Amino acid sequence: MIKVLTALGLVDARRLLDNREISAAELTDAHLNWIDEIDEQVKAFITPMHEQARGMAADADRAIAAGEASPMTGIPVALKDIFCTVDAPTSAASEILKGYRSPMDATVVERLRAARAVFVGKTNTDEFAMGSSTENSAFFTTHNPWDLERVPGGSSGGSSAAVAANEAMVSLGSDTGGSIRQPAGFCGVVGMKPTYGRVSRFGLIAFASSLDQIGPFSRCVEDSAMTLQAIAGHDRRDATSAPVEVPDYLEELRAGVKGLRVGIAEEFSSVEGMEPGVKEACEAAYAMFSELGAELVPVQLPNAKYALPTYYITAPAEASANLARFDGVKYGLNIESDTLLDTYLRTRGEGFGPEVKRRIMLGTYALASGYYDAYYVKAQKVRTLIKRDFDRAFEGVDVILAPTSPTVAFKIGARVDDPLQMYLSDIFTIPANMAGLPGISIPCGFSEGLPVSLQIMGPAFGESVIFRAAHAYEQATTWHKERPALLRERADTTV
């Protein structure tokens, strides 16, 4: 088989590395060279990690030689620049943390490091993961590899674009309201948001603590399962991480969908502004499940329509507290002034971008005395109702299908002046966050030459059945094999 090194998936790369047909150093160099070549256009990375990556690759090669390879050993991974790393700056794409060095690794980083994965760089994101396009990054906007004039989605747009453009084999992102699934959808890759509590949040710079969850981007479902396997599991440093055993995600990956009960919710079938191309592709995908032997079952999620408004109470409320620590006193940007209050005002005034300020204000308002019950408390009650809707639905079905986003990737700049329109692009992903449930986004077609993606949601800790359904669909279709035109012209190292 002839293959470009940067186009390899985990399974092939693993075999080639273990058989010593390629070295981790070669694999890493291929990716780093390609980053050097292509990232001027894609702008996926805030901080490439050439030097660190080569050191890690050498370690990986030694481990392989010693017969100590694990599934992730030598695999080039990109990290959203919101995970703390000891060997590279962690900025959260914010001026307020520009150049910040963390004294610790996030748990996910630590686990991948222990597995001797290779970190090729830290990727762009909307500032503090607040956004759906990376346009809220304090530094620059990442471009969608399918159409450089379009956004890659967000907030983990750098991580999704890096994988779509073959700059990394897999990457990690975080998903608070769709920040993994929506950019995966826009870039035509696989993005998995696990159950809340499945992956430790320690070392993830918090946006909304009760919603944030870390997950992988990859170019196929199997790679997604393997990467999640490496980062999932209880962590005593995160009290919200679940002490629930992690199953072998590959075990039932190939079990197919025959007899699987697949839920289709009326509430997800159409919303205002939904593009017909997206609707068509998704409906065709539902039909494919039926063809593959799954049973399509209508389900009701009557409160799902309140997910977006309650999310925009809950997430900003938590964020307003989470971001209070950035005060210019201890680390990061500091604009010293005559009084403490002025130091706070000026540091935060200049350090935070407009969207972050907007959400801090929203959240502060929602928690203010006299408004707390009407906003925050009420939102939590609705959240419970949304959760109950899903619980009830999952009594009758194994998974629920929905579009990932109502549109394909939009043009850079098209929605920056209209935050509400921007918020709507997460309308199908937010319900899973509010309910704490896992969901995956996989390619299911094209509209206007851009990827359309299908979302598969599952019950709590039901990642296995999601992978199984996603894998079955993927094997029956070829969407995931389509690559952006940007990649076709290249001819680097092949094996």
Add this chain to the structure above:
Amino acid sequence: MEFRTVIGLEVHTQVLTETKMFCGCSAAASDVPNTHVCAVCLGMPGVLPTVNRAAVEKTVMTGLALDCTIPRFNRFDRKNYMYPDQMKGYQISQYELPMAVSGFLDVEVEGETTRVGITRVHLEEDTARLVHRSGPDGDYSLVDVNRSGVPLMEIVSDPDITSPQQARLYLVALRRILRYIGASSGNMEEGALRCDANISQRSEDGLIVGPKVEIKNMNSFRSVERALDYEIERQRAALRNGETLVQETRGWVETQGITVSQRTKEFADDYRYLPEPDLPPVEFDEAWIGMISTSMAELPVARRDRFVADFGLSFHDADVLTDDVIVADYYEQAIASSGGHYREVATWVSGELFALARNRGGFEYVTVTPEHLSEIVTMVASGEINALTGKSVLLDTAESGTAPRQIVMDQGLTQVSDASIVDDVVREIVAANPKAVEDYRSGKQAVVGFLIGQAMKQMRGRGNPDVVRQALLRTLDNT
């Protein structure tokens, strides 16, 4: 017009634990700033808190000791306010669902017991310490993060306290309990226990109700009493003169003996509390609470009553011995080997050992073991040595650590009760002090003591005082 005073107290006390509330750093105080710190208690980006079990146990135990109800569920909340002593911009505290509610503490004032309600007991984290300095370029502040994240328990009383004296005694009783169960050192001077008071006046007919004033900066139990005394007078004078009192926070100025306004509460603080999303709600099961309850040390009042009932001590003696848990423990260890000399040991502890403790700056610095004390008391009780010798042996033991019996043997301190030996000594003394003998004859009984002293001195203090006295009187009367 007559007024009644209404006082409620808020006590913050550091919980005695090895490590901090939400991280693994040492909770001990350190003279070197910023040494007991880590990413978590520094509030670095990406960190998460994990709950210290020992702090939870001690808080629940405190709740149980104060006869509180322990709700099945409790929860941590974020109390939002930005200040440089607050590493995360919020304090993790408990707001709606505290660990313990609705208890009480009985306070005795001059033999009369008043029941003070306990509103709630909750757990939170301490803040960093700010040190304000002046330099050539102006004033600045330094932050010492060692204290940040040390477990802090807040105990809020109902407004049931009616006098400053009662307030002080409430604190004394509360601290005694905290020390008994090992929940807190209770040391107010070191800042391990802090107290704020809410105080207001109400006219007897209930028609006039003064605003609630919060008093801060009181650094000892004594200053709590003084500050409240001052505040009562200030508030009553204002009400009598028809002045308007405002709801405010006032600080006690120890050196001047006054309170001064710190800020008025025109706007209530808005801490924008929200449930702490990084910590799942805590759920206790009955069995666990039962376990905490059974593992709890005997409380002061119960122990005092037992000392009276089991050891035949007076109420007063038992009260004195049970005031401090270290003393009560010491006493019980000492009587174990004292052959039933319960009252004698009590006398020695509250007399000689307390004197020793005063000299050394605290009972914890008394080096005489309970077993050694018991040895001395037993020797005195059996007449083997006299009480005076016993006292000097005690001091010797305190200095050298040598066993009392060994000291008695080495120095030949055994009491001399042999009448023939004592008679010889007495005769010598009488012969050597003709003036004293004359005074005695002329009716000056006081010289007897002087002569006994001389005789005892001659015998290096070893004479049996009764035998000496009888021999002396016999000799004086017969010469």
